[in-house]
Amino acid sequence: MRLATWNVNSVRSRSARIVDWLVRESVDVLAMQEIKCTDAQFPRAAFEDAGYEVVLHGLNQWNGVAIASRHPIDDVEVGFPGMPGFEKGVEGLDLPQEARAIGATTGGVRVWSLYVPNGRSLDDPHYAYKLDWLAKLTDATRAWAASDLPFALTGDFNIAPTDGDVGDPSLIPGLSTHISPAERAAFEALLAAGLTDVVRPLVPTGYTYWDYKQLRFPRNEGLRIDFVLGSPAFAAAVTGAAIHRDERKGDAPSDHVPVVVDLDLHPEDDDDRPMIF
């Protein structure tokens, strides 16, 4: 089973590129972020014609998350319990939730497609929202950890957890989001809820995002901010991982590239195969 996450930065502007990649790479399950469209606007036919079922949550031109799968999709959940909302210029509780989280069960795993708030700047209300969103996600993850079904939080976490994940010189320590101690602590707290980054051990270096501006990709000045965080059962099934850097090349790429994980969810079946000598 091959699972991937990809911030596609508008599914409508590059649906052909996404579906071509899915088919070429034999991806079973793709979690997408920043689809930037509503359900009615989603290019469903392009995915279905290639054999993928799609579930999504998109409210408007901002954010939006989806899961496409070659396997049946069940138990779809929009938003996680306790997920905070946000409205620019408005403070208080019970603000409208944004389209940043969708969970589903497919292909033998429980997968979440997450688009963590950007934060904008350290003194912006969006930054406090980001930290609160991550804290509530951590609370929800602790509750999910009791489940036997392998599960993974995948997506654009908008945090570069280590200095080695930062190649973009425009990010200044002490002044920039994505690298602040509070964001990194929030990411570590999420892992401490019972998850591990299943890609990093197999792909120790490399970025998943390069800004469109200022030749960031040709200069390889990127960020590693897209992750697959797996439960113990999920992590135990991982047999391979890759960051598809080449998807940043060519015509009209997303500014993020896919992060891919290969899983063997039923290793005991291997013992049942006829032995041929």
Added chain:
DNA sequence: ATGCCTAATACGATTAGA
């Protein structure tokens, strides 16, 4: 070329991105 930013919307200037 991996090349100096891109996408959606109120179709032009604004908002957002990280």
